[in-house]
Amino acid sequence: MKKLSEKIRGEIAIHGTITCARFLELALYCPDTGFYERDDDTVGRRGDFYTSVSVGRAFGELLAFQIADWMQEFAGGRTAKERGAGQDSTRGIPSGAGIKYQIIEAGAHQGQLPLDILTWLRRRRPELYEQVEYWIIEPSLRRRQWQRESLEEFSSKVHWADSLAALSRTRPGITGVIFANELLDAMPCHRFGWDARRGVWFEWGVTWQDERFSWARRPEADLKAGIPGGFSSALLEVLPDGFTTEICPLAEQWWSQAAGILQRGKLLTFDYGLEHEEFFAPHRAQGTLRAYRKHRLCTDILALPGEQDITAHVNFSQLRKAGEAAGLGTEKLATQAQFLTSLAGRFWEAPLRNGPWTPQQSREFQTLIHPQHLGRAFQVLLQAR
Numbered sequence: 001m002k003k004l005s006e007k008i009r010g011e012i013a014i015h016g017t018i019t020c021a022r023f024l025e026l027a028l029y030c031p032d033t034g035f036y037e038r039d040d041d042t043v044g045r046r047g048d049f050y051t052s053v054s055v056g057r058a059f060g061e062l063l064a065f066q067i068a069d070w071m072q073e074f075a076g077g078r079t080a081k082e083r084g085a086g087q088d089s090t091r092g093i094p095s096g097a098g099i100k101y102q103i104i105e106a107g108a109h110q111g112q113l114p115l116d117i118l119t120w121l122r123r124r125r126p127e128l129y130e131q132v133e134y135w136i137i138e139p140s141l142r143r144r145q146w147q148r149e150s151l152e153e154f155s156s157k158v159h160w161a162d163s164l165a166a167l168s169r170t171r172p173g174i175t176g177v178i179f180a181n182e183l184l185d186a187m188p189c190h191r192f193g194w195d196a197r198r199g200v201w202f203e204w205g206v207t208w209q210d211e212r213f214s215w216a217r218r219p220e221a222d223l224k225a226g227i228p229g230g231f232s233s234a235l236l237e238v239l240p241d242g243f244t245t246e247i248c249p250l251a252e253q254w255w256s257q258a259a260g261i262l263q264r265g266k267l268l269t270f271d272y273g274l275e276h277e278e279f280f281a282p283h284r285a286q287g288t289l290r291a292y293r294k295h296r297l298c299t300d301i302l303a304l305p306g307e308q309d310i311t312a313h314v315n316f317s318q319l320r321k322a323g324e325a326a327g328l329g330t331e332k333l334a335t336q337a338q339f340l341t342s343l344a345g346r347f348w349e350a351p352l353r354n355g356p357w358t359p360q361q362s363r364e365f366q367t368l369i370h371p372q373h374l375g376r377a378f379q380v381l382l383q384a385r
């Protein structure tokens with residue numbers, strides 16, 4: 001990835017120290033050379049990190065079941081919970097050929113999650129399948145091509161938009177579900193440090209020094225992303241010098257925008273994340289930004305841009321507030337283990353209707369909910385209108 005390093009160095013040479021967000025934008029999303037633009041596998045066993053999707057089909061099937069149940073709820077029918085074990089009913093889902101609901105996913109990467117969801121819906125809820133259209137929000141042409149290839153058999157069902165704004169021009173007022181798995185924790189964030197002596201925040205930027213990328217303080221006058229807020233003066237008094245944290249305006253904007261276009265339905269995300277106050281625990285004094293390569297945590301986040309994944313925890317308190325400000329109600333903020341366990345309980349109540357659960361799926365489920373695998377690391381925020 002020499003070309004990408006040279007590009008970043010070129011920007012630093014022209015503009016001086018760049019923000020962490022700009023560094024991440026290039027390292028992760030630079031056309032052709034960014035980490036998420038690479039043609040080889042970056043997610044899954046052969047890649048650099050696992051996601052719940054790459055663990056296997058269980059995640060997508062449970063999610064498809066949940067989405068189907070929500071659609072039933074929107075139509076005024078009974079949910080799986082209300083129907084009780086083993087009963088088969090499609091009552092309440094409007095009939096007819098017309099499309100009634102949208103399923104909107106962002107960050108679909110190679111298209112595996114839409115494939116798992118659509119395959120399950122077509123097989124297990126054929127009447128509902130006829131009434132949904134699936135939208136993928138995908139700004140990258142290259143990733144869109146990967147997704148088209150994965151979803152070839154669903155080509156009449158799946159549509160693409162390059163942003164939520166573009167989607168809302170085509171489909172004003174969404175009824176359905178907008179969701180993402182590990183989208184917001186992959187968005188470029190800003191990084192701040194606390195100067196205890198002067199009692200001010202400063203922004204960490206990235207520069208090129210001694211033949212490597214390194215962290216450097218940016219001039220105060222250039223503070224563009226605002227500064228970390230929501231601290232009591234008592235907390236600031238005891239915050240150690242150099243205490244570091246991140247803020248991600250892009251994630252908050254994305255959530256507000258998604259909330260704004262949702263006319264009726266659910267907004268859901270699975271991400272690495274914390275509530276606001278948890279960011280200030282003493283063991284997080286270096287912040288939450290980190291890099292993974294070949295399933296290992298890397299010590300130098302700035303080394304090898306384009307060759308390692310870089311992620312930071314999402315601030316769920318801010319997202320929750322942003323959704324509520326747009327008129328949504330918060331239904332759940334839970335660990336992935338809590339969310340999926342309750343979902344699986346309902347799924348298993350009706351094996352004839354929902355499909356048998358194989359030993360392979362049980363193993364996948366264990367990985368998804370195990371506290372030392374993905375169960376506790378990921379949190380789920382669910383809001384609704």
Ligand SMILES: C[S@@+](CC[C@H](N)C(=O)[O-])C[C@H]1O[C@@H](n2cnc3c(N)ncnc32)[C@H](O)[C@@H]1O
Pocket residue numbers: 036043051052053054106107108109110113137138139143180181182183186187
């Ligand atoms: C950590 S990966 C998760 C991939 C997939 N959802 C999964 O769980 O395996 C994050 C994905 O989000 C995509 N992404 C980042 N920003 C995006 C945006 N604004 N809109 C849509 N996708 C985006 C990245 O390109 C990448 O494919």
